[in-house]
Amino acid sequence: MTDAVEFKATLTRYLKARVPFISIRSTERARVLDILREVAGNLSAPFYVHTLSQGTRELATGRVVNEDRSVIGAVDFASQQMAQRQNLSFVLTEVSDMEDDTASSRQLIDVVMLAADHGGSLVVVTSKPIFGQLQRLGMSAQLSAPNEDEMAAIIREQIDPYRGQFVIEWDDQDVARAAAILAGVSRLEAENIIATLLVNGRISKADMVELMSAKDRIFADISGIERVSVRxxxxxxxxxxxxxxxxxxxxxxxxxxxxxxxxxxxxxxxxxxxxxxxxxxxxxxxxxxxxxxxxxxxxxxxxxxxxxxxxxxxxxxxxxxxxxxxxxxxxxxxxxxxxxxxxxxxxxxxxxxxxxxxxxxxxxxxxxxxxxxxxxxxxxxxxxxxxxxxxxxxxxDLPTAEERRDIIGIYARRGLQEGVLEEALLDELVEMSDGFAGSDLESAVREVVKEAYLRGDGVVNDELFRRSFQNVVPLSRTAPEQIEGIRAWGRERAVPASGEPIGSGITPATRPRRAVLA
Missing domain, CATH: 3.40.50.300 (P-loop containing nucleotide triphosphate hydrolases)
Known part of the structure; x- marks a missing residue:
């Protein structure tokens, strides 16, 4: 059972039971009203809905029954109708200031009491908490964003009509993957994202990356976490x-x-x-x-x-x-x-x-x-x-000899035109860098790259590499007790990220005297 189906079943039970107050927690007002419209079609009781743009109207037909578009006017109209008629249901979508003991909350409590006396229901659609005394008069339901099953159905609704018109490369597995990516967005947001793909005249498997980017743009301005650009x-x-x-x-x-x-x-x-x-x-x-x-x-x-x-x-x-x-x-x-x-x-x-x-x-x-x-x-x-x-x-842990060889090669290829080092020099640098952290290796190679930029790539030679590596004093030399303490902790509790035993292949060496780069 999908979340929407379960929500619809819960809402139907509440309305059939004539629960006087029903709060619906959701940010998707249109989706809630669509489900309410389906539920109302199966019940004989009349339903009315209020929005700021259209006032109060019949939910099924859209016929306006009260032209006062204000929330206060809608609540007054609901109160009058509840006092005169039986089994009415009113849906309010724009009520604010319900979180605490306010005049709005007290007025809604009065309407709910009238609904309880006349078999009616007051339904409030909101994304905010509700004053406890008001909430205890009824029941609550939550409509979450479409789950993966619902999202897959939404995607199929959008792309299937175009399969005969242009190339749609997505199969069922791709649709399921796209649904997993879009999980957490609203139905409208998902439809907008898929529509932006359709305007390209085709949907390819490579569009999965665009799906992630589009979703990322939706939440780019939400506070709490920082987006990190990866190069x-x-x-x-x-x-x-x-x-x-x-x-x-x-x-x-x-x-x-x-x-x-x-x-x-x-x-x-x-x-x-x-x-x-x-x-x-x-x-x-x-x-x-x-x-x-x-x-x-x-x-x-x-x-x-x-x-x-x-x-x-x-x-x-x-x-x-x-x-x-x-x-x-x-x-x-x-x-x-x-x-x-x-x-x-x-x-x-x-x-x-x-x-x-x-x-x-x-x-x-x-x-x-x-x-x-x-x-x-x-x-x-x-x-x-x-x-x-x-x-x-x-x-x-500190990189092993083989890992140091790999890391030195990566930084040399990234920063130098002649990025491939001779094996003899690489062997020497690996031995000199025993006890170096990855950041120490980067720092040593960076000094060579700086010299190459400032003085030309012709200055890069074996001696420049040696002096650069000699000038690095790693943490393993300045605070060996701290390193060994960290390792002792890791041996008992953690899996080695290198795949080798913690501390293997790393031995202390005599440090040569630091030299000034010429």
């Missing part, structure tokens, strides 16, 4: 073979229909480990490889000065992520945003944020793939590490 030229990640293999296996599950199997789509990974070893870059690479939009949630900006403000901001941000799904949600240095859980320094705010985030992480069924990174593992809340939160916990 293809920077998305090559060296090493991390274990992480890459796991991601390749999980990728098809993100858009597959897993409901019959009773499992949820992949929820995400937590990347912990040595700073500067590619955790943040991995989040960008995943979004690029999976052709999904990337959004960044900065938990440090969530905290507010007023009670409940932080929780409200986090709820809004996570709801935004649900709306823009499927997507990759990057949470950088998650330990900083959730630090303090269990303490009393912030009045329990951090503890409540952790609870709210973990509940969403475990219970939400939207296709949001979370990539969270952490450097200071000692500050991670224990609840975050429990199985069932993230799909996997990976430890990103």
């Amino acid at each position: 293809s030229a920077e998305m090559t990640v060296g090493g991390l073979g274990g992480l890459k293999a796991w991601l390749q296996r999980e990728r098809p599950l993100l858009t597959a229909d897993l409901r019959e199997r009773g499992i949820r789509p992949p929820r995400g990974v937590l990347l912990v480990g040595v700073p500067g070893c590619g955790k943040s870059l991995s989040a960008k690479a995943i979004a690029h490889d999976w052709q999904l939009p990337l959004y960044r949630l900065d938990l440090s900006t969530i905290h507010g000065q007023y009670l409940g403000q932080s929780e409200g901001r986090l709820k809004e941000a996570l709801a935004t992520a649900d709306h823009v799904a499927p997507c990759v949600l990057w949470i950088d240095e998650i330990e900083k945003g959730l630090a303090g859980a269990g303490g009393n320094g912030d009045g329990g705010t951090s503890t409540r944020l952790v609870g709210q985030f973990l509940y969403w992480l475990q219970e939400a069924r939207t296709r949001v793939f979370v990539v969270a990174t952490a450097n200071d593992v000692s500050r991670l809340p224990p609840e975050l590490l429990r199985r069932g939160r993230f799909d996997e916990l990976f430890f990103v």
Whole structure:
């Protein structure tokens, strides 16, 4: 049973039972009225609907019964009719100021009491909370955005009539994938997106990328999370073979229909480990490889000065992520945003944020793939590490010799005209860079690239590379105890992202004296 069918059945029961007050939570007024029109056709009781543009009219025929277009006029008209006639149903679509004990709420309570005495129903369509005393007089129903089954039917309604007129490359599998992409948008928004594809005179499989972009533009101005632009030229990640293999296996599950199997789509990974070893870059690479939009949630900006403000901001941000799904949600240095859980320094705010985030992480069924990174593992809340939160916990260690070779080659090819290094030099640089993080390798090669730009590519030689690498003092040299502490934590709790045992192939070496680049 789809969500719309279930909503229609629930609404029919409420109206047949003559529940005096029915609140419908939805942002799709037109879709709600279409369903109400179907329900009213099966019931003998008269239905009236009010909108600001057309006043009060019969729901079935559209005939105007009260020309006063104001909400106050509509409520007064409903009150008069309820007092004189039996079994009337009034639908209000533009009522505001119902969240608290206000004059509007009190007036609606009076109308509901009249409806209860005369077998009527007052139906309110809104996307906001309703004053508790008013809501307790009746029942509520929620019409969510079309689910994947409904979205697939909407897509077919739009494209099937054109199959004989021009090329439609989408088969049933493509329609299902498109439905998964568009899940979370309204029916009207989906129809608009498909219409923009149809005007091209064909629909190809490559249009899936445009679907994601179109959905992204719909939610581009929604607050809570930041859209991150991903440039293809920077998305090559060296090493991390274990992480890459796991991601390749999980990728098809993100858009597959897993409901019959009773499992949820992949929820995400937590990347912990040595700073500067590619955790943040991995989040960008995943979004690029999976052709999904990337959004960044900065938990440090969530905290507010007023009670409940932080929780409200986090709820809004996570709801935004649900709306823009499927997507990759990057949470950088998650330990900083959730630090303090269990303490009393912030009045329990951090503890409540952790609870709210973990509940969403475990219970939400939207296709949001979370990539969270952490450097200071000692500050991670224990609840975050429990199985069932993230799909996997990976430890990103200092790159091994083979990974360093890969990373040096990537940066050299990206920045230098003669980007292919000789094997002998590459072997020497790999040995010199023992203990380097990925960011250290990038910094060393960047110095060579700078010199090539400032003085010409002719200055690039083996000695320039050697001096550049000698001038890097990595964290593994300045704070070896910190690195070993991080590794000891990872050995007990995490899967190595490289596919090799944590700490393997990395040995301390004597550092040569730093040299000034000439």
